[in-house]
Amino acid sequence: MKKFLALILALCMTFALVACGGGNSNDTTSNNTPSSTNTDTPSGDAKTVGIAMPTKSLERWNRDGAYLDEQFKAAGYNTIVTYSDNKNEQQVNDIQNMLAQGVDLLIIAAIDGAGLNTVMNDAGAAGIPVISYDRLIMNDNATYYVSFDNYTVGKLQGEYVRDALDLDNAAGPFNMEFTAGDPADNNAGYFFNGAMDVIKPYIDSGKVIVKSGQTAFDQVATDQWQTDVALDRAQNVLASYYSDGTQLDAWLCSNDSTSLGVTQAIQADYAGGNAVVITGQDGDEANLRNIKDGAQSMTVYKAVANEAVVTLDLAKAILNGETVDGGLISASGWDFDCAYDTESYETSAGNKCPSFLLVPDVVTADNMEAKLVTPGYYTVGDDGYLKATNG
Numbered sequence: 001m002k003k004f005l006a007l008i009l010a011l012c013m014t015f016a017l018v019a020c021g022g023g024n025s026n027d028t029t030s031n032n033t034p035s036s037t038n039t040d041t042p043s044g045d046a047k048t049v050g051i052a053m054p055t056k057s058l059e060r061w062n063r064d065g066a067y068l069d070e071q072f073k074a075a076g077y078n079t080i081v082t083y084s085d086n087k088n089e090q091q092v093n094d095i096q097n098m099l100a101q102g103v104d105l106l107i108i109a110a111i112d113g114a115g116l117n118t119v120m121n122d123a124g125a126a127g128i129p130v131i132s133y134d135r136l137i138m139n140d141n142a143t144y145y146v147s148f149d150n151y152t153v154g155k156l157q158g159e160y161v162r163d164a165l166d167l168d169n170a171a172g173p174f175n176m177e178f179t180a181g182d183p184a185d186n187n188a189g190y191f192f193n194g195a196m197d198v199i200k201p202y203i204d205s206g207k208v209i210v211k212s213g214q215t216a217f218d219q220v221a222t223d224q225w226q227t228d229v230a231l232d233r234a235q236n237v238l239a240s241y242y243s244d245g246t247q248l249d250a251w252l253c254s255n256d257s258t259s260l261g262v263t264q265a266i267q268a269d270y271a272g273g274n275a276v277v278i279t280g281q282d283g284d285e286a287n288l289r290n291i292k293d294g295a296q297s298m299t300v301y302k303a304v305a306n307e308a309v310v311t312l313d314l315a316k317a318i319l320n321g322e323t324v325d326g327g328l329i330s331a332s333g334w335d336f337d338c339a340y341d342t343e344s345y346e347t348s349a350g351n352k353c354p355s356f357l358l359v360p361d362v363v364t365a366d367n368m369e370a371k372l373v374t375p376g377y378y379t380v381g382d383d384g385y386l387k388a389t390n391g
C-alpha cells in the first residue's frame with residue numbers, strides 16, 4: 001500500500017513539476033536545472049537517498065554535502081544532493097523534486113525548521129523516512145535526529161570566555177557582547193542558551209557588563225547566520241557604546257560566519273588596543289586563518305565527517321527495516337563518541353525525537369594541528385594556513 005501511495009505521489013509530483021517548468025536549482029546553477037549535484041541515473045536495485053543541504057554560501061554545508069555524498073555512494077547507494085540557497089521555498093521544491101524522483105530516504109538539514117510541514121507530510125504519506133540532519137525539523141515525520149550536542153557547543157563557548165577572562169578570579173568588570181544565530185534554525189537557541197547559562201551569573205553579579213544591554217536572543221540573533229548582518233550590528237554596537245574608547249573584552253559569537261562579521265567590525269571600528277576574545281563554531285577556513293593570526297580566539301569544531309558516518313549507518317539500518325535504538329552505537333563500532341538521546345529534542349509538543357548526538361570540541365591556535373590536521377580533516381597549505389580536505 002505504501003509503495004502504491006508513493007508511486008501515485010511521485011507521478012503527481014512529476015506532473016506538477018513538469019507543469020511548472022521543473023525543479024530548480026542549487027546555489028550556483030539556475031532555473032530548469034535539476035538541483036542535484038549528482039546527476040547519476042539511479043541504477044539497478046540500489047536505493048536512492050536524497051540529501052538536502054541548506055546552502056553553499058556557509059562553508060560547513062559544502063563539507064557536509066561532500067562527505068554524505070561520498071560515503072553514501074561508497075556504500076552503494078544512489079544519491080541526489082541539493083543546496084537551496086538558504087531559501088525555504090527552494091528547499092521545499094528541492095525536496096518535492098527528490099520525492100518525485102523516487103528517493104527511498106531523505107536526509108534534510110533544514111533552512112527553516114518550521115517551514116517544511118507540507119513536504120514532510122508528503123514524505124510521511126509516501127512512507128519515506130526522514131532523518132533531520134544537524135538541525136531538527138519541527139514535524140513528527142522526522143523520525144530521527146543526527147547532530148552534535150548543541151547546548152554543549154554554546155557551553156564550550158561560554159566556558160572559553162569565562163576562562164580566558166578568568167572571571168572567577170580577576171577583579172573586572174569586563175565588557176562583553178553577544179551575537180547569536182538564525183531564529184529559524186532550531187540549533188541557534190541551544191547554542192545561545194548554552195553560552196548564556198555560563199555567563200549569566202557573572203552578568204548578574206556585575207563582573208560582566210553588556211554595554212549595549214542586548215542580552216536576549218531576539219536582540220542578538222543573526223538572520224540566516226549572515227556575515228554581513230553580524231557585521232552591521234557589530235558596527236552599530238561599537239559606534240553606539242564603544243566609540244569613546246570604552247574597552248571591549250569579549251564578543252561571544254555562536255558560529256564562524258557571524259564571528260567573521262564581528263571580527264571585521266572590530267578590526268575596522270574598535271578604538272581599543274586590546275585583543276578582544278572572540279568565539280566561533282565550525283572551523284571555517286577564514287576563521288582558522290583568523291585564529292592562527294590572533295584575530296579570533298577559538299572555534300568549536302564539529303567533525304562533520306563523523307556526523308556523515310552516523311547518518312549513513314542510521315540510514316542503512318532504517319532502510320534494512322531494523323529496529324533502531326542506542327544499540328546502533330555499539331553495533332557500528334564508531335571510533336568517536338556519540339550519545340543516543342531520547343529526551344532532549346521534540347518535533348512537536350510531547351513528541352520526542354530519538355537523537356544521535358556527537359561531541360563538539362574546542363579548537364584554538366595551540367591545538368589546531370593536533371585536532372584538525374592529524375585526524376585528516378584539514379591539511380596545512382603552502383601559506384601555513386589550514387585547508388579543509390573535503391568540500
Ligand code: GAL
Nearest residue numbers: 058060135185187225255282
Ligand atoms: C547551525 C549549525 C552550525 C552552523 C550554523 C550556520 O545549524 O549547527 O554548525 O553551521 O548552522 O550554518
